[in-house]
Amino acid sequence: MSHQAAVLTAPGHFEFVQKEVLPTAPGEVLVQIGVVGVCGSDIHMYQDGRIGNTEILSPLVLGHEFMGVVVAAPEGTLDGDDKPLRVGDRVAVEPHVACGHCRECREGNPNLCTHHTFMGVYPRDGALQSFLNAPSHNCFVLPDAVTDIGGAMLEPLGVALHALRLGHVAVGDTAAVVGAGPIGLLLVQLLKLNGVTALHVTEPLDWRRELAQKLGATSAASGVAPEHDSLYDVVFEAGWADASVQDAAVLARPGARVVLVGIPGNDAMTVQHSLARRKGLSLIFSRRMAHTYPEAIRLVAQGLIDVDQLVSDVYPLADVTRAFERHANYEQGVVKVMVTLPPSQPEN
Structure with a gap:
């Protein structure tokens, strides 16, 4: 089965391709992506083909601030807050995937893990695609008080x-x-x-x-x-x-x-x-975040932090280049740019 993805193939250039929906590995769930935020680090990669000393060496799907809906999960799966995770749950997904075993992880600093991968940073694909496999413990169920856009904003709030x-x-x-x-x-x-x-x-x-x-x-x-x-x-x-x-x-x-x-x-x-x-x-x-999603969700759900007010622009995936260019050029009124993906089914 395949689905659509916006792939960065060269600095400043996205191509739409059909990617295979990969089988989930043990401990993973399949998430249908709903909203993806455009981050300053995405702009670095979009413009320069790199972020810091990490160079993009092959086509990459960007996007690390995102939420979606769980469409496949084994019974008994728990999320990152040790709560049941079920098909149909709206979830925010922490993009940083730590090994869980190194000294940094054992000392409670998974953001400093030297064996990590990060969704949307080379070499791991991110969320500018219809479906994405994610570790269940990186998923956090969203309460009704948090909008879809608010769910995608939890990553920058965590930072x-x-x-x-x-x-x-x-x-x-x-x-x-x-x-x-x-x-x-x-x-x-x-x-x-x-x-x-x-x-x-x-x-x-x-x-x-x-x-x-x-x-x-x-x-x-x-x-x-x-x-x-x-x-x-x-x-x-x-x-x-x-x-x-x-x-x-x-x-x-x-x-x-x-x-x-x-x-x-x-x-x-x-x-x-x-x-x-x-x-x-x-x-x-400060490097990324450590153990922030549950607190960030509560802050937004209780109205203590307003994340939706920061969103100035929302574009469909088809206009992803325009979304990135508006952010990159700091056009009048731009603050936070979001990309939405329509509900879809994998193609056989």
Whole structure:
């Protein structure tokens, strides 16, 4: 049986192909994909054919922020929260597949697993296709209060939640976020929820600055201004990890924590050593997420975090190139781009 997939065959070029629906391995379920988010890391791979030092060496299906419906699952299957998983369940799928056996996994840091694979990052195909096999423990059943689009947004929310934890934010802290893309805007909401007393955002795009203030930022600017130099207890860099890293260091007060979330396109970042050293900054590197989906689901289901408001564009799979180009070019009004896949049946 076959189904449709959008395959990245060269930088900037998708081809629609028919892929075989593979038999599920032990511990896997078959998920019919419903919604896929376009991430900044997807844009790196789409434009450059690589992400960091990982090069795409053969055609690849992108897409790691996604939800779908379980269409095949053995009886007695449990999801990642040890809840029953059944055919017909709407699920969000964590794309990171850790080995579960290495030291990092045993110590509770599966996001640091050195033997992992990641859906949508070479060499493992992702979700821009009608059907995908996924480990059952990577699936999390969605309550009715979480929309399909909200389910796909749980992956970036998990990234933001993991970064927040690494920053050890305390009630009463002052905080800054560099970059008001989806991750930065989710951090704004999480920081507000955690009781910071000042929350500054830097972002060059005016519509994103406005949304940041609507979601809880107490001030916003297009770049680093002198009046915000060295003010903040904790700073989150959520941009492209280029000049944004230096901006984060400038905003941080002496002794502050700077959490680096962004991924540079060329695997290089720049921060003035003397500035970071003289301030005695703690530079904390955040990699993906660890044990966040259950908490992220509760935050969204209870209305504590608004993920749907970040979605500016929704395109069908047939328009996947347009979806990626709109994000890549930062066209007016773009914040978060989603791709939807229509219900379908595998073809014989």
